[in-house]
Amino acid sequence: MSRQIWNLLFGAMLIVGAAWIWLGRVPADGSAAPTGLPPAPAVGHPAPDFTLTTVTGETFTLAALREKPVVLNFWATWCPPCRAELPELQAAHERYAGEVIIVGVNQAEAAAAVATFARQVGLSFLLPLDAQHHVSQKYAVRSLPTTFFIDRDGIIRRIQIGPLTEATLAQALKTIFP
Amino acid sequence: MLPILQIGPLAIPTYPLALLIAFWTALEVAGWAARRAGLDGDHLYNAGLFGVLALIAAGRLAHVIAFWPAYRLQPAEIVGLNPQAFLWGPGAIAGLLVAAWYVQRHRLPWPAVADAAAMAALVGLIIVQAGALLAGADLGAATDLPWAVTLWGVRRHPVPVYTALAATLALAATWWAARRSLRRGTAAAVALFGWGITVWLIEPFRAESATILGGLRLMQVIGWAAALSALWLLRRRTAEE
Numbered sequence: 001m002s003r004q005i006w007n008l009l010f011g012a013m014l015i016v017g018a019a020w021i022w023l024g025r026v027p028a029d030g031s032a033a034p035t036g037l038p039p040a041p042a043v044g045h046p047a048p049d050f051t052l053t054t055v056t057g058e059t060f061t062l063a064a065l066r067e068k069p070v071v072l073n074f075w076a077t078w079c080p081p082c083r084a085e086l087p088e089l090q091a092a093h094e095r096y097a098g099e100v101i102i103v104g105v106n107q108a109e110a111a112a113a114v115a116t117f118a119r120q121v122g123l124s125f126l127l128p129l130d131a132q133h134h135v136s137q138k139y140a141v142r143s144l145p146t147t148f149f150i151d152r153d154g155i156i157r158r159i160q161i162g163p164l165t166e167a168t169l170a171q172a173l174k175t176i177f178p
Numbered sequence: 179m180l181p182i183l184q185i186g187p188l189a190i191p192t193y194p195l196a197l198l199i200a201f202w203t204a205l206e207v208a209g210w211a212a213r214r215a216g217l218d219g220d221h222l223y224n225a226g227l228f229g230v231l232a233l234i235a236a237g238r239l240a241h242v243i244a245f246w247p248a249y250r251l252q253p254a255e256i257v258g259l260n261p262q263a264f265l266w267g268p269g270a271i272a273g274l275l276v277a278a279w280y281v282q283r284h285r286l287p288w289p290a291v292a293d294a295a296a297m298a299a300l301v302g303l304i305i306v307q308a309g310a311l312l313a314g315a316d317l318g319a320a321t322d323l324p325w326a327v328t329l330w331g332v333r334r335h336p337v338p339v340y341t342a343l344a345a346t347l348a349l350a351a352t353w354w355a356a357r358r359s360l361r362r363g364t365a366a367a368v369a370l371f372g373w374g375i376t377v378w379l380i381e382p383f384r385a386e387s388a389t390i391l392g393g394l395r396l397m398q399v400i401g402w403a404a405a406l407s408a409l410w411l412l413r414r415r416t417a418e419e
Contacts, residue, residue, distance in 0.1 A: 024382030
């Protein structure tokens with residue numbers, strides 16, 4: 001190709017490129033950002049709401065925690081990686097008391113067994129009981145532990161499949177509690 | 179959408195599986211393309227392998243440094259198998275540096291290496307898009323177009339399909355440039371142009387993008403700059419020929 005054709009091509013790319021970038025920009029009011037997304041267990045979507053009874057017999061509704069970052073952990077006592085990460089969640093519960101809410105949704109175990117386990121391990125955060133697996137199905141939980149990090153607006157910002165360590169928990173918390 | 183491949187009791191996440199397949203396929207393609215260009219294919223294979231090992235090691239090291247207070251209390255976690263405990267940005271830089279060091283140390287010709295690596299990268303990119311589509315990742319913006327896919331209850335642009343198609347075209351152009359026996363490095367420039375155009379064209383169809391300068395999509399600007407740089411390189415090569 002001749003030099004003129006290359007120059008023409010370069011110029012066209014320069015102008016058309018800049019125009020497409022300008023047309024594709026995200027408006028300052030954020031109106032191009034995904035809005036009106038349905039609740040779903042996916043990053044960027046509102047966390048599906050649910051109501052369960054906790055191990056202490058209280059009624060727990062996720063939506064009631066709006067305005068607070070939430071760490072929603074799915075676990076069971078028979079799951080070794082879950083047991084390994086529970087002390088980290090308890091430590092975070094104590095460290096961020098009132099600022100970040102830790103919720104441990106137990107998977108279909110008897111309330112008495114969960115209460116005994118929680119006492120032995122020293123868990124004091126919210127422990128709703130998902131007796132019928134309804135909530136884990138709603139959150140498409142396929143393996144334990146799975147943890148959802150939900151920001152103040154109720155939007156899921158990170159999903160961790162597998163156990164948390166203190167380091168990975170600290171990293172994940174930055175997405176909802178900078 | 180098939181985020182998990184269930185084989186009996188085994189649940190395999192499809193996106194990480196696609197990443198793994200993409201990596202090994204890209205290494206094979208790089209080796210094959212290098213042999214075709216008269217290089218020792220094993221060198222390309224080794225450069226990629228050392229690069230990935232460096233990526234993993236540096237990714238973990240960066241995580242340890244960033245979250246040292248946590249690791250100080252649990253030093254065993256420094257070598258733990260947790261796949262989340264990595265910072266991929268610093269890891270990628272280290273991986274590229276180590277691969278570059280390998281190429282330099284074995285005095286491999288950079289333009290020929292770039293040609294082979296570019297073809298491998300495009301093949302890898304296409305495979306990764308298949309994984310993204312299966313996993314429902316890379317969400318597209320909402321649309322009512324007939325070819326929209328429904329993800330999480332919303333009809334969206336199938337961004338991974340767009341990307342895979344554009345990358346396939348870029349791969350075909352790269353292959354054409356490599357076969358025409360043009361000067362070494364030309365195929366890499368064609369691939370860079372193809373990748374740049376792909377990113378520049380498709381980024382606005384994504385549901386979310388990182389932005390700069392009051393709303394410009396970062397990856398679109400990077401793609402545009404890559405395409406312009408590639409055009410400049412191609413112009414220079416043509417002039418020299």
